[in-house]
Amino acid sequence: MFKPIGVDPKDGKLLIFTNKDSNHTHIAKFDSQTKQISKPVYQVENHDIQRVTVRNGFVQSYSYTDHFQHTVFLNEEDKKLEKQIKSAFGNQMAKIVSRSNDLKRIVVKTYSDNTPSRYFTIDFATNQAKLWFSQYPMLEGRKLMSKTPVFYSARDKMKLNAYLSMPAEIKDELPRLIVMPHGGPHSRDFRNFDIMTQFFVSKGYAVLQPSFRGSSGFGLKYEKAGYKQWGKAMHNDVMDALEWVIKQGKIDADKVCMVGASYGGYETLVASYKNPENFKCFVSIAGISDLQKSLDTDSDWSNVYGASNDMTVGSSEDYKDIQKNSPINYVDKMNKPLLLIHGTNDTVVRYEQSEAIYKALKKKRKPVKYIELEDGTHYLGYQKNRKIAFQSIGDFLEEHLR
Numbered sequence: 230m231f232k233p234i235g236v237d238p239k240d241g242k243l244l245i246f247t248n249k250d251s252n253h254t255h256i257a258k259f260d261s262q263t264k265q266i267s268k269p270v271y272q273v274e275n276h277d278i279q280r281v282t283v284r285n286g287f288v289q290s291y292s293y294t295d296h297f298q299h300t301v302f303l304n305e306e307d308k309k310l311e312k313q314i315k316s317a318f319g320n321q322m323a324k325i326v327s328r329s330n331d332l333k334r335i336v337v338k339t340y341s342d343n344t345p346s347r348y349f350t351i352d353f354a355t356n357q358a359k360l361w362f363s364q365y366p367m368l369e370g371r372k373l374m375s376k377t378p379v380f381y382s383a384r385d386k387m388k389l390n391a392y393l394s395m396p397a398e399i400k401d402e403l404p405r406l407i408v409m410p411h412g413g414p415h416s417r418d419f420r421n422f423d424i425m426t427q428f429f430v431s432k433g434y435a436v437l438q439p440s441f442r443g444s445s446g447f448g449l450k451y452e453k454a455g456y457k458q459w460g461k462a463m464h465n466d467v468m469d470a471l472e473w474v475i476k477q478g479k480i481d482a483d484k485v486c487m488v489g490a491s492y493g494g495y496e497t498l499v500a501s502y503k504n505p506e507n508f509k510c511f512v513s514i515a516g517i518s519d520l521q522k523s524l525d526t527d528s529d530w531s532n533v534y535g536a537s538n539d540m541t542v543g544s545s546e547d548y549k550d551i552q553k554n555s556p557i558n559y560v561d562k563m564n565k566p567l568l569l570i571h572g573t574n575d576t577v578v579r580y581e582q583s584e585a586i587y588k589a590l591k592k593k594r595k596p597v598k599y600i601e602l603e604d605g606t607h608y609l610g611y612q613k614n615r616k617i618a619f620q621s622i623g624d625f626l627e628e629h630l631r
Contacts, residue, residue, distance in 0.1 A: 230246055230247050230248045230249075230254060231245055231246075231247055231249075231259075232245060232246040232247070233245055233259075234246060234256065234281055234283055234288075235283040235286055236286055237258065237286055237287075238285065238286035238287070240258075242258040242259060242260050242261075242267075243258065243259040243260075243261065244256060244257075244258060244259075244270070244281075244283070244288065245257055245258070245259050245266070246278070246281075247266060248277075248449050249266050251269070251272075251449075252448040252449050252450050253272070253273070253275065253276060253277045253278075253448050253449070254277040254278050254279070254449075255269040255270075255271060255272035255273075255278055256269065256270050256271040256272070256278055256281060256288065256291060257269055257270055258270060270288075271288065271291055271301075273293045273301070275448075276293040276294065276295060277293060277294075277445075277446060277448070278291050278292070278293050279292055279293060279294060279298075279446075280292040288303060289302070289303060289304065289307065290302045290303060290307065294419065294446055296378060296419060296420035297322045297419065297420055297421065298322075298324070298419075300324055300325075310325070310335075311325075314337055314351075317358065318337070318339050320341070321339040321340065321341055321344065322339065322340050322341055323337055323338070323339045324337065324338055325337055326338045326348070333352070333353045333354050334350065334351065334352050334353065334354075335350075335351050335353075336348055336349070336350055336351075336361070337349045337350075337351060337358075340421060340422055341375075341421075341422065342375045342376045342420045342421060342422060342423075343373040343374055343375045343422070344373065344422060345363050345364045345365040345366075345368050345369070345373075345422055346363070346364040346422060347360060347361075347362075347363045347364070348360075348361040348362055348363075348364075349361060364422075365424070368427075372397055373422075373427055373430075373431075374394055374395065374396065374397055374427065374430045375394070375420075376392040376393070376394050376420045376423070376426065376438075377392065377393050377394070377395075378390065378391075378392060378420065379391050379392065379393050379473075379474075381439075381469065381470055381473035382469070382473075383442070383462075383465065383466050383469045384465055384469055385462070387442060387454065387466075389439065389440060389441065389442065389466055389469075389470070390439075390440040390444075390447065391437060391438060391439040391440060391470050391473075392418055392420065392436075392437075392438040393435065393436070393437055393438075393474065393479075394426050394429075394430050394435065394436040394438075395430070395435050395479070396430050396431075396432075396433045396434065396435060397430070398433075402481065403478075403479065403480055403481040404433060404434060404435040404479075404480055404481065405433070405434050405435070405480070405481055405484035405485070405486075405626075405630045406434065406435045406436075406437060406471075406474065406480040406481065406482075406484065406485045406486075407429045407434045407435070407436045407437070407485075407486055407487070407488050407626075408437050408439070408467065408470070408471055408485060408486070408487045408488070408508075409425070409426070409429075409436055409437065409438050409487070409488050409489060409493065410438070410439060410441065410467050410487070410489045410492070410493040410496045410497070411438065411440070411444070411489075411492070411493055412489075412490050412491030412492045412493050412494075413443075413444070413445070413491070413492050414441070414443045414444065414455060414459075414463060414492040415443060415444070415445045415452060415455075415541065416444065416445055416492075417440050417444045417445055417446040417447070418438045418440060425488075425619075426438070428619055428623070429488075429626075432623060432626070432627075434626070434630075435474075435479065435480050437470060437471065437474050439466060439467050439470035441455065441463045441464075441466035441467055441470075442454035442455040442458065442462055442463055442466055443455015443456070443458060443463050443541075455541075456540060456541050457541070457542065457543050457547065457550070459495070459520065459542055459543075459551075459554050460495075460499045460503075460520075460553075460554030460555075461554065463496070464496060464499050464500070464503065467496060467500070468500070468504055468507070471485065471507060483509075484509060484630045484631075485507060485508050485509060485630075486508055486509055486510045486511065486512065486626055486629065486630055487500050487501075487508055487511050487512070488511075488512040488514070488622065489512070489513060489514065489516065490513075490514035490515055490516070491514070491515050491516070491517075491577065491578060491607065492517070493514075493516070494513035494514050494515055494516020494517065494578075495513075495516050495517040495518075495520070495556070497511050497512065497513045497516060498511070498513050498516050498517075498518055498556035498563075498567075498586065499554070499556055501556070501563045501565060501567055502556060502559035502560075502562035502563050503562075505562070505563070505564055505565045508565060509565065509566070509629050509630055510565055510566040510567070510568070510625065510626070510629035510630065511565060511566070511567045511568070512567075512568045512570070512622055512625060512626075513567065513568070513569050513570070513583065514570045514571070514609070514618065515570070515571050515572065515575055515577070515578050515580075515582075515583070515607050516569070516571075516578070516582065516583065517556075517578055517582050518555065518556045518557045518582045518583065518585055518586035519555050519556075519557040519582060519585060519586075520542070520543075520551050520552075520554060520555040521548065521551045521552060521555060522582070523578060523579075523582060524538055524542060524543075524551070526579070556586060557585060557586050557589060560586065560589045560590050560593055560595065561593065563590060563595055563597075564595065564596070565596070566596040566597075566598075566625070566628075566629050567590070567595070567596065567597045567598070568597075568598050568599075568600070568621065568622065568625045569583040569586070569587050569597065569598070569599040569600070570583070570599075570600045570602065570618050570621065570622075571583035571584070571599075571600075571601060571602065571605070572601075572602040572603075572604070572605020572606050572607065572609070572614060573601060573602065573603055573604060573605060574604050574605060574606055575605065575606060575607045576606075576607065577607040578607060580601060580605075583599060583601075584599070584601070587599040598625070600617065600618070600621055602614040602617060602618065
């Protein structure tokens with residue numbers, strides 16, 4: 230990685246993000262005269278530095294994520310302010326998201342895995358802090374559940390991460406399980422407030438969120454282990470996570486459904502033909518069914534990430550392998566109930582990806598339902614579409630996970 234941040238006014242060298250000679254992204258300097266990259270200027274042991282704030286050429290702070298995002302401030306005034314804020318908000322994560330030009334007023338965001346984000350204004354002139362608004366005001370005062378970090382080994386012994394969320398009340402019967410692989414795939418889940426996880430848990434389901442190889446935020450080796458592993462080792466990691474949680478004896482292994490969006494939707498479609506015996510049903514939101522077509526034509530994929538896709542997904546030389554791992558070619562093996570959801574204004578994965586596999590499955594008289602969201606985005610950004618999606622998924626799960 231080589232990503233410029235700014236120029237250090239002291240020596241004129243370029244500040245960069247890099248992972249040269251390291252498993253984790255750090256901040257270093259690049260000398261344009263010698264073409265050399267320095268040793269790390271700022272780094273966090275076992276974590277990637279993800280964001281940096283630069284003012285007048287000087288680094289003011291940088292951020293990293295373990296389960297939550299943390300910011301490291303470099304000047305004493307900011308360190309003191311951070312300490313005051315953490316003291317004021319107790320066990321909530323808290324971070325400054327905005328400041329006035331005179332630094333006398335700030336906006337603070339607080340959050341946790343079982344509390345919606347809240348925004349507070351703090352006025353140092355009056356020494357007053359006021360709640361501005363809650364991200365989900367209708368959830369205030371309701372019992373929400375935490376995510377528990379768990380760790381498991383893949384079949385090739387690679388150590389992997391996941392989150393497990395359990396419902397508040399577990400009666401005589403073990404809870405049903407939702408396996409929910411994240412999108413990206415070069416992304417990750419966090420121990421933050423997750424509206425979809427909370428939705429499922431509120432309905433009495435347990436939720437397993439595996440960070441399969443290829444996920445970002447766990448180091449370069451972890452991410453590179455997923456290169457060109459779509460439908461292969463990355464899929465195996467998700468299935469190994471399911472096997473692990475079943476062995477813990479905490480869920481009903483006979484009542485499991487997979488729900489995924491974007492890459493997670495692709496993974497859901499892969500599981501529907503590779504491992505149908507492990508699931509009662511499947512839900513794919515904005516999922517990819519034809520991997521080669523998505524690489525060739527989808528705007529975000531083909532135009533923005535073309536060269537990167539050759540390395541991480543596959544190039545023209547990998548055509549046969551890509552076709553081998555495209556769900557559209559396996560509709561004959563998809564025999565479990567499948568719900569497809571896709572927005573018509575999705576600019577990341579075109580809605581034709583869901584439309585095509587829906588038509589192929591209907592032609593074979595397979596148990597499939599397709600909900601097309603008018604003007605829907607990739608991220609269920611409009612409230613009306615989110616409500617349609619959540620209601621449809623809830624009804625679908627109740628029907629098939631009885």
